[in-house]
Amino acid sequence: MPCTDDTQQSAADARRALDICNACQFCDGYCTVFRALKMRRLISVADLTFLSNLCHNCRSCYHACQYAPPHAFDLNLPKSLSLVRQQTYRDHVWPPPFRGRLPYAGWPAVAVVAAVALSAVMLVGMPALIWIPPDVLFGRHSGPGAFYRLVPWGAIAGVAGAVMLWSLLAVGFSVASFWRGMGPVPAGVAFLPALRDALCDAATLRNLGGGGAGCNDRDERFSQARRRFHHALFYGVVLCFASTGAATIYHHRLGWQAPYPLLSLPVLLGGIGGAGMLIGAAGLALLKLRADPGPVARSLTGADCSLLALLFLVAASGLGLLALRETAAMGPLLLVHLGLVLGWFATLPYSKFLHAPFRFAALLRAAMERQCKEWGRG
């Protein structure tokens, strides 16, 4: 367990940074963090929870900071907020006995993701190796139902469904706890307009735009690379889920069994989505490794990259399966792909993935505060 001194130190650092930022506010055009900060006179623990997750870690404020090291104030807002943010993942994880015990930083966090992913691959692979005769496992299969001759549809859907359900529950409870952790909801806010704003912010990653010209992915120069790679990854995942949805309709409504032809909806969506995931995950990892180390909390890079690596492997195994499904490699690839997908589902509540729902919740809270302020003005 990490020592609480570190936690308190991170919180104190972030609070000191935010106090200085609030007195300066030169960065208020970069992102919504500064606007939310401006509404606060003093920074509470709830504010830290909120603001640290509202930060998209674009680092524009670091490169524009007149107080960044080597200045005596040694101000490093992106790094300070990153450290508090990973602490909020630990604090709000579900089930509660895990709170403060699961690592979200350093090698232990990488180990958790790797161990869960590997166990899932084993979970799928071992029974298959035991029960499926080698000539079936390593044989060529084609035509409708080829996949299910290896692993029955019910087993795939049942196990994946159960794991997904657990993960969604865990993520849901975590987000609920996090939502309360951000403090009381501003009163009398029209929820739907705020939700629309937050969805728009999340879908466009407006706050990675640095107020227009992009953000500081690598150094003090601005670029849109990180935003574009994140879009590729995010929309890639969305397309892959759409592919699964389309396949489910084919299977249940239309009675068509996988594998589907190349020009079918599930294959097209999955193919494009998988390619997006590959490009996005690789690009984000590359940017991370090449970034100016100044504003980066190095202890978190491993955890970030382990999620990217897992997503990359999920996509790569899926595309490999598509490419080699007519060959003898189909059986092993199918098992590996299913295992990795299962592993990804299982790690959702316990990895960097939590940044997605937490960020969205923070964006929603920020949008609600803006509504509140605009009404107050009106």
Added chain:
Amino acid sequence: MTRVSCDCDVLVVGGGNAALCAAIAARRAGASVLLLEAATKALRGGNARHSRNMRVMHDAPTPWIRGRYPADDYRSDLRRVAGAADDGLTALFVDASADIVDWLAGNGVRFHSGTDEVLPHSRKTAFFLGGGKALVNALYDTAGRLGVIIRYDSTVRALHLRDGAPAVTVGEPNLTIRTRALVVASGGFQANPGWMRQQWGGGADGFTIRGTPHATGIPLKALLGDGAEPVGAANRCHMVAVDGRAPQFDGGIVTRLDGIVQGIVVDRVGRRFADEGAVVGSKRYTAWGELVARCPGAIAFSIFDAVIGERFRPSIFPAIRADGVGELASVLGIASPALEATVTAFNAAITGGDATAGIHPPKTQLAVPIAVPPFGAYPVRVGVTSTCLGVRIDGRARVLRRDGSAFDGVYAAGVVMAPNILGSGYLAGSAMAIGAVFGRIAGLEAAAHALH
């Protein structure tokens, strides 16, 4: 005349806003340019690092500024603060400010949109997106891409202006660089303790410098020593009241004390010395800078109680607190009876109308009793933005001698010539505009001179 071989066409001394604008303008005009920045790369940019906005004339809304700010308005705002400044140069400056934002934007600087809801409404100034350091980063990036040679860590130690082409001596060990044209954009002398002490006496030792530690005024002194005509006033500074615990240099904007007018302000013997309610708007920072500069030891203390302490944005440094006024005094190093007497007299003098009666000095606004513990205090010191002494220039940014003749190939831009426009006054956002406008003029003129 013998031709001397020169190391560059245009040499720019300084690394802030004016210097960068001069370097970019000269380079774009075809000159080879060398820029000498005294700071390291991480702390480059002079006082521009701490700036936020630029005051520019505009007759109609622009993408960056709402409304209009006609030349007449700008000139009359300048006349109000500047007194006996040069009218011709001021008119030229105001007109040239009209397209400087476009020019900077074309050189990579990003501004807030004029319709941005984040900012306070301003029809007079354009705001840099990300503040002054973002502007500095953008201009260095552009200068570098255009082929300006940039040398950091290069403190200029001497100027040589007497014989033929100008030259400067730079760095340790000394290196002399000759040039066809020289642009001096090295700011004021506020970071030169010896010179400041000459002007302000021992109190100067208590001043903090809000900007760069490299504004030592060596090039300014060299120009004056070689016969340049001084403008402005050596014994005036632009100064504000800052938290006394601010770092000696580069504290920038965040060390200003927001709430100084809410409570009372006492000197180091515990006496009030000015009407805290006299100036409550944005000019309060400057007003208190000048008041504290005249206090013994150039230090004062802002005193408030638990109720008043909720009315302003706290300092970035924690308030000094105590349960009694006497205890607070002893923590601050003030004699307890003196501060207790001041507070008692102040509280007793408050009338119904939020003002005092019968004490001197009075508090004419925002007077509320200092009565609810815990009591709080901030030490107050002077934060100097820049000095108000410069060299006279003409409309082509050429440095002029006392007899009105121009130095051959020597130009000035930025704070080193700003008193031509501002006198010893100050107008928010105007110094950055002066730096950019005269930087551009100086760069163009220096390039033309060098390439002639």
